[in-house]
Amino acid sequence: MDPRLYKSAMLGNTILLKEVMEEANIELDLSLQLTPQKNTALHIVAKHGHRDFASELLRKSPALLSQPNSDGDLPLHLAAQGGHKSLVNLFLDSLKNSPPREGEATDLENNGAASALWRTSNSRGNNVLHDALRCGCAEVAVTLMKFDPSLADSVNLAGESPLFMASELGLMVAVESIVSSGSSSFSREGPKGRTPLHAAVIGRHLEITRLLIEKLPDDLIKQEDTWGRNALHYAAWSTWRISLEMSDLLVTTERMLAYVKDNDGLTPFMVAIQAGSFRTACKILDHCSDVGELRDACGRNALHIAFKCHRSETLRALLKRPELVGLVNAPDNDGNTPLHVATQYHHCDGVWILLTASGVDLRARNNEGLTVADVSLLHWDHSILKIFYIWRCLIRQGAVLSQFKIAREYLGGGPLYKSCADMKSCMKTMALVVMLLATISFTAPFMLPGEAILTKKPAFMVFLLFDTVTLGCCLILTALLLFGSTGDPESLSSTAYFSAKMLVLAFWGSLLAFGAGVYAMISDENFWLAIVICLMVFSVPFICMIRVSQALTWRFSPLLEDQLEPSMEGHIKQNIATTGQ
Incomplete structure (x- = not known):
């Protein structure tokens, strides 16, 4: 396309268009001036909404109106997508009044005009009404419905009818125009078997939902999609307050919706519970008291x-x-x-x-x-x-507890004893932590600077005390983990339980030793920093170690030994002996 022609169409500059036409040596064929996507100058004008420029182009080359681009879009499609109502009216009038070309069928309903080009669908199956609705141009959609109500009978390649799209986007004016057009031929189809009522409910458009229930046939409210779900299923899934009102409206209109199961066997009542929408569940239960039995x-x-x-x-x-x-x-x-x-x-x-x-x-x-x-x-x-x-x-x-079941699982090698491998793995990890703590606690007293000066400070004495406690716990843990990880499941559980307790004590000792050591070194020169560090150190056990201690205790504690009554345990062992398990 001539760059100046493209610029004039984009800006709507009719003066520049005349200059381009006059400078051409021969009459410029506008139908051959194309962009890489085969857009004509009229396509470009339709995108930007320049009505006067479009009129000038149509005067020079009326055939541009029926020339599609590579996507199958006519200029009318692009004008509808942009919401340019004046251009849409211009194109519709031009198409209606244009005589048919040679070999082209005529539309007797439109005064012998060329076969209704405004009903043409593009490569995506969208007609001009689809495009107007997709872009949310409700006024253009109303204009198109007044011009030709049969536009609402088309379904695009995605399975969407214009009524479905308008309901999904919440375009109340467009929905009202379609259902009140007086034509019974408008399509109610949607993708995956959904109806416009499904779309309105999913989009939480209460007024459109009410309008569709009033205007459309009664069987629409009962229609199910591919997954077997009616509109009440989708209303029940949402926790929005407006969805509660829609659920009330639907179940009041048709009580049987509450008893329909989808392909997973779920009723709307169950869906509401699954989604946590208990108000909707209670509302359904108010109308259908026995729905809970399903x-x-x-x-x-x-x-x-x-x-x-x-x-x-x-x-x-x-x-x-x-x-x-x-x-x-x-x-x-x-x-x-x-x-x-x-x-x-x-x-x-x-x-x-x-x-x-x-x-x-x-x-x-x-x-x-x-x-x-x-x-x-x-x-x-x-x-x-x-x-x-x-x-x-x-x-x-x-x-x-089921005595025979617990006998088999607890004393017979069931899931409780299958966790022995996990306990051994945990004890190996614990051994690595113990070795690290032992190394730190052993070298810490010899690495602290200024020991000769610090020996008389109480904080340094506290440091030595807790460091010794940590080292002692680590040595005990080393012996426990070395000799106690090869026993039977009962001794293994006891060893792990006691080791967990000792490890918690070692953590406490290392934290307190660190805090006391730092305080002993810097308290004389920077007292406030020493206090802050001590507070930070002492807060760690209260934030995390209590919970960790409980978790380790509960993980390795032989709970059944503490909770089973002696008489019950004896009864279990007796049953094992008699059955030969």
């Missing part, structure tokens, strides 16, 4: 799902509902009650919430014969703090 493909009810997804607030709200009282002890297909599931997924809050509820059966067994106390001990290598907390709460509330 189960998913695995036989799980609403409480199972809430525990699996760690939704504490939702649980508290649900357990207050009398409609769900009977679900507290309901088993799934594996025989697991909601308390089993809460324990399995280490849901501490959920376990405590259920334990404080009335009517919970702590002795219930699943299909493997496991009680909730058994389940709490099966995943010994994960989330030790949570496991200990849950197990302690269950035992205090009266939960029981």
Whole structure:
């Protein structure tokens, strides 16, 4: 394309256009002046919205209006994409009044005009209405619908109808124009089987949702997408307040939506619980009191799902509902009650919430014969703090261990004893830490400058005392880890437990020795800095070491020996002897 022609089209400079046309030796063929993407000057004008320049081009070369670029876009498409309403009207009038070319069909509905070029789709399957809606140009969309309502019947390659796009983008004026056009031929299709109602709900457009329910046929609200989800499924998934209003509107209009299961077996009520939208769940329950009895493909009810997804607030709200009282002890297909599931997924809050509820059966067994106390001990290598907390709460509330199961697992080489390899690995790591601490504590007194001057200072005496404690703990730990890591599982657990305690003590000693040593060296010349360093050192144990100590203690402590009653342990050993295990 001539650079000056391109510039004049971009700027809308009609004077420069005349100069270009006059300077040409022969009549300039505008249809041959193309950019690399095969855009004509009229395409460029359509992008920038210069109406007067476009009129001048159409006067000189009307054929430009029907010439597409490499993407299949007519100038009308680009004008709609830019939201240039005046240009759209100009192009529509020109197309409507243009006579058909030789060999071209005519549109009898439009006074014998050339076959409706404004209905042409580009390479993406978008017609001019699609392009206007995609760019959010609602006014242009309304103009196009008034000109030709049949534009709303097209579906692009992405499976989107104009009504779907308008609903998705929240263009209320465009949606109203389409559904009120008086034509029943507009498409309601969307990608993956979704409808405009799905799009409006997902986009949280309440007024459009209400309009679609009022104007469109009743079967639209029941339509499901590829995943088997209706509009209520998507409204229930969102925790926004406006989604709560949409859920209320949908379930009030059609109660049966609440009972529909998607391809995963989830009802909208279950979806709301899974998403933590307990207000929506309660709203659905207000309209459909028995919806809580439905189960998913695995036989799980609403409480199972809430525990699996760690939704504490939702649980508290649900357990207050009398409609769900009977679900507290309901088993799934594996025989697991909601308390089993809460324990399995280490849901501490959920376990405590259920334990404080009335009517919970702590002795219930699943299909493997496991009680909730058994389940709490099966995943010994994960989330030790949570496991200990849950197990302690269950035992205090009266939960029981399945004696024969524990006999097999605890005394017969089950998962609890399979953690011996992990304990040995942890003890090796502990040995490296001990050697490092021993080296530091041994060399520290000899490396401290000014010992002759510092010997009379109390801070230096404290330094020597705690450094000696650290070194002593390290030597004891070295002996323990050297000779105690080759025993049976019981002695290994005891050794690891005691070593963890000693390691914590060694850490304390090294921290206090460091603080006292620094204070002894710099307190005379920089007292405030010495105080700050001491405070920082002393804050470390309170911030982290207490938690670490608890974790190591709970990890290696032989809990079952402390918690099993002697009579029960004897009964277990007796059963082992009689069964020959």
